[in-house]
Amino acid sequence: MKYLKRFNERISIYNSEWEKMLPQTITVFKGQDYGIDKWIYKKGNVMLNADMIQITYGIEDPMAPDTFEIDIYIVKDDSEEKRNDLTTVVSSGTIDFDRSPGKHIPNLRLDVDITFGDEMACEFTISKKGVTVYQDTTYNSKFDPTNTLFAIGDESLKKLADFFNRFNHGIKISLEDLDFLRKK
Numbered sequence: 001m002k003y004l005k006r007f008n009e010r011i012s013i014y015n016s017e018w019e020k021m022l023p024q025t026i027t028v029f030k031g032q033d034y035g036i037d038k039w040i041y042k043k044g045n046v047m048l049n050a051d052m053i054q055i056t057y058g059i060e061d062p063m064a065p066d067t068f069e070i071d072i073y074i075v076k077d078d079s080e081e082k083r084n085d086l087t088t089v090v091s092s093g094t095i096d097f098d099r100s101p102g103k104h105i106p107n108l109r110l111d112v113d114i115t116f117g118d119e120m121a122c123e124f125t126i127s128k129k130g131v132t133v134y135q136d137t138t139y140n141s142k143f144d145p146t147n148t149l150f151a152i153g154d155e156s157l158k159k160l161a162d163f164f165n166r167f168n169h170g171i172k173i174s175l176e177d178l179d180f181l182r183k184k
Contacts, residue, residue: 022159024042028041036183051073053074069113071115112164121150122136123135126167130177131177161173
């Protein structure tokens, strides 16, 4: 029974309980012709700012970049809907601005930046239109002329997709939507 999710449980975004929904570790692949390194980062600090969430992961390996960070900017366009200050986390499905069950916010957008050490590894947006990639730094990327690999392990990506799906943006993303972050 302890593995069953409670139905429609709501947690305030200002309550640290929602942090348990984040992946505890992230597996990162980085390299090029000489070889590909695999590093496992552990969840560190989680900071909630006015319009963004910063999630840092750290590693003890002196050969690896010291941080892996995910910044999630929560954007709500004023043009479609009036503002509502009732941000809550629903652990059984969504992070929700509206307390009405089953509703999604049609103009909610998540702007996600992933930083690997000092490098901006990728930037993408999640909205009702799907996942839109603005920058990535892996093979054949216009932003990385060295043609190196930057990827996140499938199990870590699945956990990130599950976390992103808890936001109330009205779509369900899958591993295929995050294909630009997969090791091929």
